[in-house]
Amino acid sequence: MRTRRNEDGSPATKERFTERLAKVALHEVAHTFMLYHCDDPQCLMHFSPRIGHLDIVVLAFCDRCEFVLRENVFQLYLHPRELRR
Numbered sequence: 001m002r003t004r005r006n007e008d009g010s011p012a013t014k015e016r017f018t019e020r021l022a023k024v025a026l027h028e029v030a031h032t033f034m035l036y037h038c039d040d041p042q043c044l045m046h047f048s049p050r051i052g053h054l055d056i057v058v059l060a061f062c063d064r065c066e067f068v069l070r071e072n073v074f075q076l077y078l079h080p081r082e083l084r085r
């Protein structure tokens, strides 16, 4: 089936598209929480310019990134006024 091929730029399945979108969205949201790119190739914060890499990344942060994200989200809710400009 044509729609199952992705590396060559052909359309992905709806599920795969949604999964990739979720990964990109979470990655971008995490940047707004002051997370930076990660060396763990399976981590959501790992950066790769290849679209195919998104299928290697799991829909989760590695332990280090999750810890930083939790800390930053916690700080944001604890001191919302300090971060607001």
Ligand SMILES: [Zn+2]
Pocket (backbone or CB within 6 Å): 027, 031, 037, 047
């Ligand atoms: Zn990024």
Ligand SMILES: [Zn+2]
Pocket (backbone or CB within 6 Å): 038, 039, 040, 043, 044, 045, 046, 061, 062, 063, 064, 065, 066
């Ligand atoms: Zn990470």
